[in-house]
Amino acid sequence: MRRALPCCLLLLLACRGPNTRTVEQPPPPPPPTCGDGIIQEGEDCDASDPGTGTCQSLGFDTGRLVCSSTCRYDTALCVKRCGNGVLDLGEACDGALGLEACTTWGFHACTDGCTVDTRRCVAQAFEPGPQVDMAKGGPAVLGDLSPRGPGDLVMAVPAMARVEVLPWSMTQGFVSTSTTKLSFLRFPVRTELIDANADGITDVATLNDDGTVDLLVYGGAAYTQTGVDAGCVGATFLPSDGTARGSVVTVGCGGFGVVNASGVTRTTTPGSTAIARGPFGVLWADSTPEVHLADAGLAPLPSAVTQLGSGDLDGDGDEDLAAVTSAGVELFENTGSGFAARATFTASSPLELRVLDLDQDGRADLFWASGEDLVLRRNRSGWVFTEVRVAAGAGVRKSTAIGDADGDQDLDFAVTTATGTDSTKTRVFLNRVR
Numbered sequence: 001m002r003r004a005l006p007c008c009l010l011l012l013l014a015c016r017g018p019n020t021r022t023v024e025q026p027p028p029p030p031p032p033t034c035g036d037g038i039i040q041e042g043e044d045c046d047a048s049d050p051g052t053g054t055c056q057s058l059g060f061d062t063g064r065l066v067c068s069s070t071c072r073y074d075t076a077l078c079v080k081r082c083g084n085g086v087l088d089l090g091e092a093c094d095g096a097l098g099l100e101a102c103t104t105w106g107f108h109a110c111t112d113g114c115t116v117d118t119r120r121c122v123a124q125a126f127e128p129g130p131q132v133d134m135a136k137g138g139p140a141v142l143g144d145l146s147p148r149g150p151g152d153l154v155m156a157v158p159a160m161a162r163v164e165v166l167p168w169s170m171t172q173g174f175v176s177t178s179t180t181k182l183s184f185l186r187f188p189v190r191t192e193l194i195d196a197n198a199d200g201i202t203d204v205a206t207l208n209d210d211g212t213v214d215l216l217v218y219g220g221a222a223y224t225q226t227g228v229d230a231g232c233v234g235a236t237f238l239p240s241d242g243t244a245r246g247s248v249v250t251v252g253c254g255g256f257g258v259v260n261a262s263g264v265t266r267t268t269t270p271g272s273t274a275i276a277r278g279p280f281g282v283l284w285a286d287s288t289p290e291v292h293l294a295d296a297g298l299a300p301l302p303s304a305v306t307q308l309g310s311g312d313l314d315g316d317g318d319e320d321l322a323a324v325t326s327a328g329v330e331l332f333e334n335t336g337s338g339f340a341a342r343a344t345f346t347a348s349s350p351l352e353l354r355v356l357d358l359d360q361d362g363r364a365d366l367f368w369a370s371g372e373d374l375v376l377r378r379n380r381s382g383w384v385f386t387e388v389r390v391a392a393g394a395g396v397r398k399s400t401a402i403g404d405a406d407g408d409q410d411l412d413f414a415v416t417t418a419t420g421t422d423s424t425k426t427r428v429f430l431n432r433v434r
Contacts (some may be wrong), residue, residue: 034071043071055079082114092116101380105388106433107361120360122432125376126390126413129405129428130173136160137424140416142242142403143193145180145202146218150407151242153414154204156188159422163188163204163216168405173428174414182216184225192237193244193403196261202244205259211235213250213259229257229264238277241356242403242411249282251275256282278310278319278355291321291339299338303330311355311364313342314383322366324350329368331383342383347375352400358411360433369400374413374429393427395419410434 032040037047045051045067055063055078063078081088087097093110102108102121109117132153140155150168157164162183166174188206196203196217204216204223211231216223235252247260255268256275267282269275269292275284281294285305290298307324314320314333321332321339328347332339350368358365359378366377366385374392377385392400395417405412405428413429 034069039071044073046071082112102359102361105378106359120433124432125359125388126429126431129412129430131425131427132166132174132176133419134164134176134424134426136422137398137416137426138188139190139399140401140414140426141191141193141240141399142401142405142412142414143202143240143244144404144407145204151403151405151412153401153405153426154191154193155416155426156191156206158187158189158209161185161187163191163206168407170406174405174426182223184214184216186212186214186225188214190237192248193240193242194248194260195244195246198246205237205248207231207235207237207250209233211252213248213257213264215259215261217261226261228261229259231257238275238282239352239354239402241354242401249275249277256284258282274305274308274323276308276310279312280319283308283310283319285323293319301332301339302341303327307350307353309353309355309366313355313364313379315363315381322353322355324353324368329353329366329377331366331385333383343385345377345385345387350375354402356402356411358431360410367402369397374400374415390429392429393417395425398424406430408434 035047037049039046039049050067053065053073055065060078061081066074066077068074085095087094091114093099093116094114095110099108099110104123105125106121108121111117136157136159138156138158140153142151143154145152145165153166153174155164162181165180166176169175187209189209190207192205194203194205196215201218203218206214211233212227213229213231215226215228232253235250238249238251247258250257257264257266269284271286272284273287283293285291285308289301289304291301292298303325305323305325309322310319318334320334323330327344329345329350331343333342348370350370352369354367355364358376363379365379368375372392372394374390376388378388379385392415398416398418401414402411410431410433412431414426416424416426419425
């Protein structure tokens with residue numbers, strides 16, 4: 001009997017006629033939609049059902065949470081007091097509000113919780129770090145070459161026809177026994193930092209004893225040399241202050257040249273007395289005295305200028321001037337219609353004038369070298385600048401490099417002096433803001 005059952009079923013199926021009806025399954029219900037009043041997967045809320053969220057549960061302090069037309073929370077009416085630019089009850093600061101200036105060196109910061117962070121306000125601006133002696137050395141700059149990490153001292157060594165790269169060790173400082181030697185049968189007298197191929201990796205520009213300019217570009221395993229400018233003997237680089245841009249600027253040959261991987265764009269500056277690289281490009285002063293701005297603008301100056309620097313000294317977004325004149329170091333405000341004298345600092349034979357933010361408080365400070373000292377003028381706003389001096393030591397100075405030596409994201413100094421015919425000593429001064 002058990003064997004016969006499958007056979008019967010087969011006979012029944014074979015005997016189905018054309019009028020045999022099949023029972024169909026009912027269609028599935030339509031998918032849930034936003035606005036049906038039911039919170040489904042992927043929805044925060046839905047019409048009459050506001051969900052369980054609140055402004056406070058989403059990290060705000062107060063306000064009303066709204067259900068949007070897409071059934072997601074809309075926080076437009078929620079309020080977060082910290083970060084709204086207002087000193088609310090219980091907040092020590094909010095953005096720049098409530099922050100007192102650091103009276104020593106550095107800055108105060110406002111945290112994400114609107115409390116004051118005082119860790120960047122330090123008693124001593126710079127402290128001496130390890131120094132390095134080179135039997136064969138030369139002028140240097142501070143940068144961060146590949147592989148990335150703490151800083152590198154990039155030194156021109158004309159006596160050995162090469163560039164040497166000294167890495168920073170957190171225990172020893174710059175290490176002369178583990179240098180990378182870049183030799184291309186040239187006699188480099190100056191080096192500068194450049195990102196020649198815009199890959200975010202720092203390359204090196206060299207100015208050679210015959211005035212030629214070469215680029216040493218890192219290709220992932222080694223540096224290759226490319227000559228880009230015939231130049232002229234006696235030219236020099238405008239300093240980069242530790243920043244590798246897409247170009248470097250040479251001064252000489254009756255003007256200045258902007259050098260990049262494509263070559264050089266040369267500009268003559270008849271009667272020029274000083275040239276600087278500012279935030280908007282190269283500017284220069286002449287003996288009239290007038291200043292020629294990067295946008296081809298021209299403005300008279302009240303004093304003759306022998307050195308020039310530029311930056312936003314008063315925080316209004318335009319380019320002000322610092323200049324060495326017969327009176328010392330003078331500051332000139334960009335008024336929109338010209339430059340007005342705002343401050344004068346007596347200085348003894350100031351050299352290497354630069355404008356840059358040394359204490360990391362967001363305001364441009366002043367730097368120059370005077371004798372054996374490095375002179376810093378800290379911007380306290382309102383055209384008030386307080387003096388800080390760093391004793392850099394004796395010796396005939398070959399270079400004063402500014403950049404991040406120890407990799408802590410602030411600007412340090414590396415002062416290289418001659419100790420013999422070709423030998424040098426580099427003293428490092430570490431910024432303690434960070």
